[in-house]
Amino acid sequence: MESVIISVLRRTIVAGTPLLLGTLGEIMTERSGVLNLGIEGMMALGAVSGFIVTYTTGEPWFGLTTALVMGMLISSLHAFVSVKLGGNQVVSGLALTMLGLGISGLWGKPFIGKPLAVKMQPIHIPVLGDIPLLGEVLFRQDAFFYIAVVLGLCFWFLLSHTRWGIEIRSVGEYPLASETQGINVHWVRFSCVLLGGALAGMAGAHLSLSYSKSWTEGITAGRGWIVIALTIFSLWRPLRAFTGAFLFGGIFVLQYLLQPLGISPSFLAMLPYMATLGVLIAGGVKRERRRLQEPAMLGEPYVR
Amino acid sequence: MKKILSLKMEGITKAFPGVIANRGICLSIHSGEILGLLGENGAGKTTLMNILYGLYRPDEGTILINGEPVVLNSPRDSIRMGIGMVHQHFMLIQNHTVAENITLGYKDAPFFFPLREVEKKLKGFSELYGLEVSARKAVWQLSAGEQQRVEIIKALFRGAHLLILDEPTSVLTPPETADLFEILKRMAKEGHSIIFISHKLEEILTLCNRVVVLRKGEVVGEADTREVDKVALARMMVGRDIVFDLTRKKLTPGDPVLEVDNLTVRGDRGEVAVRELSFSVCRREILGVAGISGNGQRELVEAITGLRPADSGTVRVAGRDVTNSSARLISDYGVSHVPEERIKFGVVPNIMVYENCILKRHHRPPFFRGLFLDYDAVKEHSSRILKSFKVAAPSTSVPVKNLSGGNIQKLILGRELAGEPCLLVAAHPTYGLDVGATEYIRTQLLEHRERGISVLLISEDLEEIFQLSDRIAVMFKGEFMGVIPAGEVNMEDIGLMMAGSKRLEARGK
Numbered sequence: 001m002e003s004v005i006i007s008v009l010r011r012t013i014v015a016g017t018p019l020l021l022g023t024l025g026e027i028m029t030e031r032s033g034v035l036n037l038g039i040e041g042m043m044a045l046g047a048v049s050g051f052i053v054t055y056t057t058g059e060p061w062f063g064l065t066t067a068l069v070m071g072m073l074i075s076s077l078h079a080f081v082s083v084k085l086g087g088n089q090v091v092s093g094l095a096l097t098m099l100g101l102g103i104s105g106l107w108g109k110p111f112i113g114k115p116l117a118v119k120m121q122p123i124h125i126p127v128l129g130d131i132p133l134l135g136e137v138l139f140r141q142d143a144f145f146y147i148a149v150v151l152g153l154c155f156w157f158l159l160s161h162t163r164w165g166i167e168i169r170s171v172g173e174y175p176l177a178s179e180t181q182g183i184n185v186h187w188v189r190f191s192c193v194l195l196g197g198a199l200a201g202m203a204g205a206h207l208s209l210s211y212s213k214s215w216t217e218g219i220t221a222g223r224g225w226i227v228i229a230l231t232i233f234s235l236w237r238p239l240r241a242f243t244g245a246f247l248f249g250g251i252f253v254l255q256y257l258l259q260p261l262g263i264s265p266s267f268l269a270m271l272p273y274m275a276t277l278g279v280l281i282a283g284g285v286k287r288e289r290r291r292l293q294e295p296a297m298l299g300e301p302y303v304r
Numbered sequence: 305m306k307k308i309l310s311l312k313m314e315g316i317t318k319a320f321p322g323v324i325a326n327r328g329i330c331l332s333i334h335s336g337e338i339l340g341l342l343g344e345n346g347a348g349k350t351t352l353m354n355i356l357y358g359l360y361r362p363d364e365g366t367i368l369i370n371g372e373p374v375v376l377n378s379p380r381d382s383i384r385m386g387i388g389m390v391h392q393h394f395m396l397i398q399n400h401t402v403a404e405n406i407t408l409g410y411k412d413a414p415f416f417f418p419l420r421e422v423e424k425k426l427k428g429f430s431e432l433y434g435l436e437v438s439a440r441k442a443v444w445q446l447s448a449g450e451q452q453r454v455e456i457i458k459a460l461f462r463g464a465h466l467l468i469l470d471e472p473t474s475v476l477t478p479p480e481t482a483d484l485f486e487i488l489k490r491m492a493k494e495g496h497s498i499i500f501i502s503h504k505l506e507e508i509l510t511l512c513n514r515v516v517v518l519r520k521g522e523v524v525g526e527a528d529t530r531e532v533d534k535v536a537l538a539r540m541m542v543g544r545d546i547v548f549d550l551t552r553k554k555l556t557p558g559d560p561v562l563e564v565d566n567l568t569v570r571g572d573r574g575e576v577a578v579r580e581l582s583f584s585v586c587r588r589e590i591l592g593v594a595g596i597s598g599n600g601q602r603e604l605v606e607a608i609t610g611l612r613p614a615d616s617g618t619v620r621v622a623g624r625d626v627t628n629s630s631a632r633l634i635s636d637y638g639v640s641h642v643p644e645e646r647i648k649f650g651v652v653p654n655i656m657v658y659e660n661c662i663l664k665r666h667h668r669p670p671f672f673r674g675l676f677l678d679y680d681a682v683k684e685h686s687s688r689i690l691k692s693f694k695v696a697a698p699s700t701s702v703p704v705k706n707l708s709g710g711n712i713q714k715l716i717l718g719r720e721l722a723g724e725p726c727l728l729v730a731a732h733p734t735y736g737l738d739v740g741a742t743e744y745i746r747t748q749l750l751e752h753r754e755r756g757i758s759v760l761l762i763s764e765d766l767e768e769i770f771q772l773s774d775r776i777a778v779m780f781k782g783e784f785m786g787v788i789p790a791g792e793v794n795m796e797d798i799g800l801m802m803a804g805s806k807r808l809e810a811r812g813k
Contacts, residue, residue, distance in 0.1 A: 161416060166418065174398075176395065178408065181379070181408045
């Protein structure tokens with residue numbers, strides 16, 4: 001029984017990691033006032049490029065770096081259109097999703113079904129990894145998980161206790177006011193979109209290098225949309241993203257576990273969205289928009 | 305950063321598509337001086353100051369600081385030069401705390417935990433200039449006067465030597481204005497230079513050492529404030545003599561048209577915005593509601609016109625209970641509404657003038673017949689409105705957004721009065737309009753009062769309230785601090801009531 005629990009929890013962590021990475025990136029992007037609906041596409045591109053590089057070089061860290069750079073590259077398109085040109089963020093984000101999915105399908109065609117010979121090795125953290133149960137679940141994961149956790153803590157600290165954090169949040173709340181304070185609004189927004197792209201790319205690499213260790217078209221399976229829901233669910237706070245990502249990760253694992261018991265996996269697949277709707281409804285019913293903490297100028301282009 | 309001992313703007317010209325906002329403007333200021341910049345809305349004051357603050361680049365002209373030409377490409381450049389600006393619409397982030405707002409522009413704040421340092425330094429500043437604020441409060445919890453203090457502190461934190469204030473008193477109560485003037489005089493004594501933008505003559509005369517008058521983008525006069533009077537300044541500003549008094553005929557009010565009883569309304573954040581308010585407005589009467597914006601005026605208007613649900617209490621129009629009825633029903637009962645944000649709520653900017661003229665009546669004859677609109681009737685109706693309300697529009701077939709603010713407001717007023725309403729709810733009807741349009745709209749309101757309609761007038765402009773109202777109510781935090789017949793007002797009392805520190809028992813009800 002204990003081994004089942006450990007296995008479920010371990011898989012929950014693994015399933016939640018890409019969600020956490022993606023959500024952290026989207027939180028930073030949205031906090032600066034830019035909505036990026038292109039997560040799904042950025043993840044797919046990260047997954048395929050990470051896989052191809054790892055497959056050909058045999059070095060997963062190269063793959064991870066490539067995925068990160070590709071994520072930034074494709075997100076720079078969104079940044080250019082929505083920040084620099086002041087275009088519609090929804091349209092540009094959706095275009096990014098389609099573009100990313102398209103490119104990844106094309107590039108990945110020759111690699112479908114090829115298994116990865118090397119993979120990210122789990123890292124056994126000394127001492128902590130020897131704690132029963134907890135150690136096995138939390139401290140014997142691969143690098144992706146640790147990176148995500150460290151980034152999450154960094155982002156939380158950055159947003160709430162540094163000057164940069166105040167600048168990013170201010171740009172998302174009231175760009176004109178930030179500009180009059182000598183902040184370069186476009187630069188801040190551009191950087192945040194690129195940061196979000198890098199993390200989405202990394203999330204994609206996790207899927208192809210660590211989660212399934214192979215490439216198939218549609219590997220992201222809607223995780224990009226869950227990330228967007230999760231960003232709202234986390235109320236744009238990095239620490240809450242942890243709860244959300246691993247909760248939703250757990251639902252992924254449950255899909256497989258509960259299927260034999262006659263519970264439809266489609267029902268469980270629906271849960272993350274239901275939970276997000278619930279959060280929105282709860283926030284709406286209270287009529288206290290301020291408690292929802294949505295960046296006030298989210299989705300509004302800033303053109304001086 | 306060197307101290308600004310003198311600043312000169314020479315030959316500044318700035319054009320926007322279709323208008324020249326500034327034409328060859330020259331002005332100068334030296335340290336310790338308070339310079340008034342006077343002009344009507346649209347005279348180009350704000351554009352000029354935005355150039356000085358680096359938000360706009362001038363097409364022509366130079367700016368000299370201490371005799372040396374400087375190029376100001378962005379606010380960052382201006383801040384580096386020691387120029388600070390307090391904008392008319394506060395540049396504060398409502399959801400952030402005071403300390404966070406100050407940190408945003410304060411480059412010397414440490415990278416990690418910047419707020420601690422800022423909070424410490426803030427204390428010293430508050431004492432030096434008599435600027436009291438609490439660092440940990442969110443900006444939306446502060447009054448307008450407090451928010452303005454935060455703006456001034458923000459500029460001082462960055463070491464501004466020249467401070468520009470754009471219409472700083474428009475959101476303040478008279479006592480708050482007096483406090484502000486004290487602070488500014490103290491700063492000038494410390495060697496700061498201050499540019500004070502206003503269209504209020506008295507303020508310029510009491511506060512400033514010198515005044516520069518702008519009209520239609522050009523400097524039309526400059527004077528020492530000890531050597532000019534109000535009338536001369538007004539003539540410079542407008543280009544003709546203006547009437548300070550409108551004639552208001554004595555009328556006996558008729559039966560009550562609007563009766564509000566124990567009305568409680570909540571604001572956007574769920575807070576009580578209007579608290580158990582009771583009053584009435586009669587036929588042939590204008591009730592003026594004075595007070596600083598944000599004290600529940602908007603919620604009151606929206607509850608009466610059916611745009612916002614009332615929590616409790618009743619609203620009756622001509623004896624009929626319309627509490628929480630739909631906006632269309634209330635409008636059909638004869639309640640007209642001139643809303644406070646005219647572009648957002650008064651018109652549909654992208655559709656034609658003639659279509660805008662029948663909004664709210666499009667579902668009734670003669671405009672609506674069976675399934676279709678009778679466009680001939682619509683167009684005829686709209687040209688009638690344009691003619692009788694002197695709306696300057698090239699034709700009825702242009703989008704409303706092509707009209708100027710004054711003409712849009714005349715159009716709205718014309719549309720609202722065309723249906724022969726029994727009650728007109730007018731919120732800030734002349735806000736942001738030039739003197740000509742203001743005069744016209746006020747005259748129209750008085751004329752329609754004589755014809756028998758009742759008006760609920762919401763305004764921040766005390767002059768307007770005094771000119772038009774039969775009775776004056778002062779609203780503070782969702783309540784009337786008193787309702788006074790127009791003949792018995794006392795400026796000091798009104799000021800105290802606006803600040804909430806005095807309450808009169810309701811009289812003349």
